[in-house]
Amino acid sequence: MASSQCCENPPTLNPSAGAGSVLEDFGGLRAYVTGNSESNLAVILASDIYGFESPNLRKFADKVAASGFFVVVPDFFYGDPFVLDDDAERTRPIWLQAHTPEKGVEDAKSVIAALKSKGITSIGAAGFCWGAKVVVELAKSAEIQAGVLLHPAFVSVDDIKD
Numbered sequence: 001m002a003s004s005q006c007c008e009n010p011p012t013l014n015p016s017a018g019a020g021s022v023l024e025d026f027g028g029l030r031a032y033v034t035g036n037s038e039s040n041l042a043v044i045l046a047s048d049i050y051g052f053e054s055p056n057l058r059k060f061a062d063k064v065a066a067s068g069f070f071v072v073v074p075d076f077f078y079g080d081p082f083v084l085d086d087d088a089e090r091t092r093p094i095w096l097q098a099h100t101p102e103k104g105v106e107d108a109k110s111v112i113a114a115l116k117s118k119g120i121t122s123i124g125a126a127g128f129c130w131g132a133k134v135v136v137e138l139a140k141s142a143e144i145q146a147g148v149l150l151h152p153a154f155v156s157v158d159d160i161k162d
Helices: 055-065 092-098 101-117 130-140 156-159
Strands: 021-026 031-036 041-046 071-074 122-128 148-152
Touching: 021 055, 021 101, 031 055, 031 101, 041 055, 041 101, 041 130, 055 071, 101 122, 101 130, 130 148, 130 156
Parallel strands: 041 071, 041 122, 122 148
Antiparallel strands: 021 031, 031 071
16 A cells, blocks of 8 residues: 555445446446446446445546446455454455455456447546556556556556556
8 A cells, every 4th residue: 555544544335325326247246337328438446445335436436427438336345345443353464365456457357348348439447546556457458548546556667667
């Protein structure tokens, strides 16, 4: 992580937050979707370690959708976001072993395939913290046409060069 401060103020997760809806299967994952489902432009939002139920992430998705994009926020953690608990045996490093950005990249490729099957012709992605590594790897392999990294974690200068 960029700083311990990034994880000291977690969001209060809310599975019903946002103007969109949660689909049980979008490219093999649960996902929050919002925006014009007939658009040929899509944006994938890759969350930080707190996952796709973060209300601010969903508000951000809704704002992007208001600009005409179909937005997908996949649950890359399969219902298991990081929970900050000082007494927990499962620390952030242990949680990260089970939820690697590399696995997120593979899951994102399924989401991209589902978008393309809907007729989406241009896909961008934005990654927050943990999700930034997912986005940079998708960009390196030309899976997406545009990428945005927000307070990236696990991203190196070589990643950016590639």
